[in-house]
Amino acid sequence: MIAAPLVEMLGITKSFPGVVANDSVNLELRAGEVLALLGENGAGKSSLMNVLYGLYRPDAGLIKVAGREVSIRSPLAAIGLGIGFVAQHPLLVRRHTVAENIALGMRGSFWNPVPKVRSKIFELSKKYGLEVNPDAPVWSLSAGEQQRVDILKALARGAKVLILDEPTSVLTPQEAEELFKVLRRMKLEGEGVILITHKLDEVMAVADRITVLRKGKVVGSLETSQTNPTDLAALMIGRQLEPVRASAVQVGASVLRLENVSALSDRGVPAIENISLEVCAGEVLGVAGVAGNGQRELIEVITGLRGVTAGLVMLEQTNLTNVNARVAADAGVAHIPEDRLQMGVVGNLSVAENLALRGFETPVFSNGQFLEPAAFESFAQKAVAEYEIATPNTQTPVRLLSGGNIQKVIFARELSTNPKLIVAAHPTYGLDAGATAQMQRLLLERAAAGAAVLLVSEDLDEVLALSTRVAVLFDGRLMGVVKRDAATREGIGLLMAGRELVTV
Amino acid sequence: MKIVLEPRPTPPISWLLMLSAASIFVALLVLGVVFLVAGLNPFSAYATLASRTLGDWDGWSRVIQRAIPLVLIGVGLVLAFRAQFFNIGAEGQLLVGAVAGSAVALFLPSLGFLTIPIMFLAGFIAGAIWGFIPAILKLKLEVNEVITTLMLNYVAATLIEYLITGPWKGQNQVGFSYTDDFPAAARLPLLGSSYIHIPTLLLGLILAVFVAVVLSRTRLGFRMRILGESIATARYVGINAVSTTLWVVMFSAGAAGLAGVGEVAGIHGKLLEPGQISLGYGYTAIIVAWLARGSPIAAIFTALFLGISFAAGDVMKVSLQLPANTTNIFNGTVLMLLIATEPLVKFRVKLEQVKLVKDAR
Known part of the structure; x- marks a missing residue:
């Protein structure tokens, strides 16, 4: 029995x-x-x-x-x-x-x-x-x-x-x-x-x-x-869906360059080690990898949220090693953060205020020490129309919006300054199909217009659909960078599991 | 049946007012029981309190007198609480403000009409320094500010005890631990025969408006609001959390210092026992700020409300032969209920039938 x-x-x-x-x-x-x-x-x-x-x-x-x-x-x-x-x-x-x-x-x-x-x-x-x-x-x-x-x-x-x-x-x-x-x-x-x-x-x-x-x-x-x-x-x-691939783009000059960058995690242990990579104008570099293999730290090092223990972070000719987030943003780095509710927006502030989070200290939104509510409002009106943000009005607290619309607010704000580099972390995580398509289109449009895009995503379909090249992180190390045309789901899957070291 | 808490995305203002009113009402009931225990008829006791505080100008003037320090401190605490700094040390900040103001009044050569502004300035700086200590300890070493600000209250009180019994003890004061009386140029003008010291009252009102404008209209205020709502977002947009918090706390503590100058220069005319300078304004202002729910303008009105409570304490002592501290029962109950009803602001309570999961076959 x-x-x-x-x-x-x-x-x-x-x-x-x-x-x-x-x-x-x-x-x-x-x-x-x-x-x-x-x-x-x-x-x-x-x-x-x-x-x-x-x-x-x-x-x-x-x-x-x-x-x-x-x-x-x-x-x-x-x-x-x-x-x-x-x-x-x-x-x-x-x-x-x-x-x-x-x-x-x-x-x-x-x-x-x-x-x-x-x-x-x-x-x-x-x-x-x-x-x-x-x-x-x-x-x-x-x-x-x-x-x-x-x-x-x-x-x-x-x-x-x-x-x-x-x-x-x-x-x-x-x-x-x-x-x-x-x-x-x-x-x-x-x-x-x-x-x-x-x-x-x-x-x-x-x-x-x-x-x-x-x-x-x-x-x-x-x-x-x-x-x-x-x-x-x-x-x-999952089965490979026929991805809506980015059309071939003209890849321009180098925009972001990391040289032998190492950094610690919040717990103080090495999180990324000796990473060198380059993202050029017009291209989308996808970063694949199982969560917790250094993606977060890589993003934070580039966006001015984390210091390095070694190495160099360069945006064109500007050294962004160990700067704070405002310096990185002013230099032309846009950041679509992974934690959009806790970091990307302030839930209790209005749509208009959230749209001005980056720029409120600049003459666009303020006059000396004083804020210009009219500037907040007109900027918000334009953003709501352009990005099709569904909100009752621009004074609505942003926490009342749906996830997709909150992400649109973040995109509208981050892209408004015509950044040279867009760092997007899990930009479509948890979004519905419509919002997902819109966010993906926005990233491709910006790349086509000459921005460099660093896309970190756990959705391999998304990485393969949008990227010009795919980099794979495992255990804080760069396992390899693969051209999109040479990338297979299986090959990337193995790299993600730390199986094989490939250099192309 | 089980109780379910359903998040309430936007609590309406009317509901906030309702909860505050209910808290106050319950506190009044509790105080009524205290009256009963003391052998008083609660209804006639309340009638006496109402007529002696709100019944005539004399009563109102005492209410306003008590509300003056509460406005100053309350507005400062609104700001500190919004920046997520839980300053429980306004009492001590008030006391060191009183010390600094007294030092100017007693020991500086005569400054004429500048005496009073310099006293206020000294009081503000002293309070700000008293706030700087716990703020920097929190920001650099993560020392809990509730503990440090609270402990510094005792340090400030002990400092005054030392000064008035020791080096600053008045030459002309017999039998009491006071400093000498302030010269006339260091006394604040009063409204008629009341104890309403006009400059401090104006300072409080101006400060409330000033803070409201800073918060809603300036870059600094916007930084404070971002920081107070989300430290992660503040980091993300590159706001310097350390310096912003430091300025907020020092401003908040400085405002309490102003209140201290007002009390010694407006009412007493000398530095005296800490318990006589402040009837616990620094603590009561926590309730003022809490009731105001983040609005500096609302703090003017909540300060007035707690001013009534203080004035009623005086009436209890004189007319009802109860200890003046009886008001603390009322104040404490109000604060406790306000904190206890906070979940009702954020959640709607519902009773729900528990559904049993049917086995699928």
Whole structure:
């Protein structure tokens, strides 16, 4: 007799206003296996796991645990069913010790459970090879050790199923290898692991089976031994649509030049290393790469938001190394930021005020120290008409606008100064088809008119459709720059996974 | 059934006023209970308070007298709060302003008609320095400004205690810890027989209008508004957060310093016990600023409202034989309710039937 799978999810559908996060998803986890849940950002991996962990209630579908149909109403219920969740960033009390953190929230007697928990920790760490000192305060642990504590916490509560959300994103390669060893031990003990990830090499290294999600749907469920990274990348990214490609443009003189640029992330570790690249007038340089491989830092170095630890940032003849954002903007760098709501606009200010964020200190919008409301208004009227911004009026707080219209406000402002370089980060992320097309057209128009465009996007279709050349970042390094005509989805997918170093 | 909070994108002004009025009403009910416990009939107690504060000019003049420092400090705090700097130290900034003004009055050779402007200038600078310390600590070292500004209040009070019992103790004052009386040129003109010191009142009104204009019409004000709403956007457009915040805080603290000069030069005519210079104006002005919800002009009116509360405290002491601190119960309840009702500004509360997920077959 074959034992029932540890977990079965059948026909799970979960929608949010405007999007279907999961559309009739089926998923099966067997005892003693690692199942990789693979997909791009926004493919629905996290929302599916939130359903399994009781954080979301599905709109339709059913869940079976060990063959019994269950209703998981809360994380507590999930824990009761033996489902444990290890978040990307460990949820621990930093001032407390490891043992205290593991004891936290455990049911039991009135008395302090820590002594009992300590012996349990020793037992579990020996069984799974999870070395950790139970008496160390959590703040003194590295990210990898904190993750181990989170795993121990789940195991101590009797988890038979462990969900790991992008566990290696905070780990060094060595720590990641340690983690994989632990996962293999868990398999031997008959436990099941669901690994949420978008990293192909990890999947190949540790998973037994793979379920691939794209746009909320399962597009493939396969055995790891029957597949390869190239096929997985194609599945994950989707069939190649015939892209609306940019017409051939005259590529002019060099506008942006990076020479051996290195910079640190907010956490103070190297984020980009020794990057040299050039963007010319009239061309769109697409930057592809899995999120978190240095794209953010690259953009910030160019737009004056982050200093470099080495190297040179040149805009034509102007040195923009370690300048502030205003100097970069004045020199001719437009920035369409990734975080359009928090950074690109001020939600409580009006459409007219947001359109003037860049220029309000210039004579266009002010007279000496005083602002010119009439100038704000006439500029806003023109921008609203030209960019077809749907807003009740120019005095409406910008937060009341839709995402697409907020992005139009940002484009209108950033492009109004006829910049030499346009740095666009995920410019169409989360926009509807119409707004997406408009933003893409705007970038191409500006390139055709002689601006240099640096386009960072996770949407490979978009990168391939708009770019003259494609650069790929992996782990803070430039893996290669490929001419569009020579670029294939598979080749770029491999570079994105850090597979191969190509120079063209 | 479960309670659901639904975001409210644009809370209407009427709803804001309603919540403020409801907070005040509940605070009045709480105070009514205090009256009952003290053996008073709450209705007749309130009648007495109303007639003695708002019933005649004498009452009104006391209300305005109390509102003067509240306008100055309240307007400054509106600005600081909008820049996300939680200045709880206006009390101390007021006190050092009083010290600086007194120093000019007592120790500088006679300056004639310039005496009063120089006293105000000294008070403003002293307050601004008192604000500079926590501001620079926050901006450079991320020291929490709530703690530092609050602690500096005690430093300022202790400084005054030291001065009036030690080096500045008046030669002509017997039995009390005062400085000598200010010379006549250092006394502010009063309105009739009231204690309304006219220059300070005008300063407060001018400052409110000035701040309103700066915020809505100038480049500096626009920088402040961007910074106060979103630090990420301020960085993105290249606004220097450190210098902008520093100017805002020093201006805010300087305004409190002006209020301190007004109290010693307008009412007392000498430097005396900190508790007598200020009846907690620096703290009450937090409520003034909160009720004004970011508008410097509105702060004039909310200051007047809390002026009533202070004047009522005097009436309680004299006519109802209650401690004057009873008003603190009222003020505290109002502030607590204003903060507690903040989620109601941003969210609409709804009761929702919980839908059970039907298993799909």
